[in-house]
Ligand code: ATP
């Protein structure tokens with residue numbers, strides 16, 4: 001990847017142009033991290049770039065960006081430019097091709113504005129990025145108020161970079177983020193979603209959560225989270241405090257690596273508690289139905305943020321079932337095994353663990369389920385059934401709900417270990433339904 005970028009830089013230079021590595025790849029290299037992609041900035045115009053690299057994609061040429069492909073690698077090659085005035089709070093109306101210094105200054109944060117010459121191993125810094133990188137400071141380039149006004153996505157990028165790099169946001173930059181927070185509403189749901197995903201998948205997600213709340217951005221991207229503040233819970237179950245405190249605590253207790261559905265479920269699992277809050281005659285606080293309503297609300301919130309169905313569906317399932325763990329010790333094996341057959345099962349268990357640790361700390365149901373997992377681990381999640389619908393029709397059942405019930409019953413007997421062979425299963429059906437398999441003469445008159 002780096003080799004490809006260097007090759008591109010050398011080709012551009014051989015043709016008389018200046019070319020440098022720019023943006024995130026320089027920042028990550030200086031931090032000793034592996035960049036996920038390489039960007040090249042150059043004095044060559046998009047036409048000149050395209051002429052040097054046949055097959056280059058010029059879709060972004062209007063903004064000075066050409067995608068050069070060499071072998072498997074794609075590298076963005078962008079002409080040094082100055083952005084013209086911004087109209088919609090997101091995109092410049094015009095761009096003018098200009099110098100490396102001007103190009104550095106149109107970038108968002110000083111640590112993202114450093115150039116690197118990988119051929120002569122030199123760093124070119126017009127914006128004080130090196131100093132901020134060393135000090136661990138995230139600082140807007142130029143006047144932070146103007147920069148956030150130009151492009152509101154930078155508000156969330158500030159929180160994201162501070163989170164993943166564990167950097168302090170410079171006070172004037174932070175002040176500007178806070179005063180412009182409402183402007184995030186002008187940014188598309190997809191861009192907001194992508195930033196939230198990067199923040200919450202990162203091990204530093206708790207810091208990201210706090211920055212979102214502290215900046216005022218949470219009120220605009222996930223306002224439902226703020227409604228959890230001040231929602232009291234029964235103190236015997238929730239000594240930690242209100243629903244907001246509980247949710248935040250759970251976030252901090254997750255393992256470093258999580259699936260996206262798991263972390264979103266943690267954020268949203270109690271989202272319906274404010275709406276279902278009641279106090280019964282004995283003075284006990286209840287949230288009846290908050291799991292079901294929470295599942296619906298979660299789906300709606302995630303649809304609003306344009307998450308795909310393969311994220312929305314598991315989150316909805318996890319939230320809907322998150323109260324099921326309280327009864328697991330009383331459940332039949334068959335019920336447990338059906339529960340464990342859900343594709344979301346591991347995430348459900350992981351959520352239950354932090355739900356306990358973030359409240360009363362009682363892990364007995366969690367441990368019970370971990371033991372069941374060990375026990376079932378050598379058996380297929382759901383086995384091949386010993387008898388099927390066809391067998392029951394032969395036993396005299398008409399296709400319909402009664403047959404469905406009988407089939408579930410004999411399958412449960414199998415899951416519970418009551419029947420272990422086909423013969424036993426057929427005998428069980430005969431005994432428990434009063435019908436003898438194979439005795440029904442389907443050809444005769446009733
Ligand atoms: P990542 O690791 O997420 O890719 P990155 O810094 O490379 O981080 P990109 O979105 O790939 O971020 O953008 C590449 C570079 O383009 C940035 O480093 C920054 O210099 C500039 N840039 C990106 N988005 C903006 C923006 N909204 N405003 C100003 N400059 C931006």
Ligand code: MG
Pocket residue numbers: 023024025037
């Ligand atoms: Mg990048």
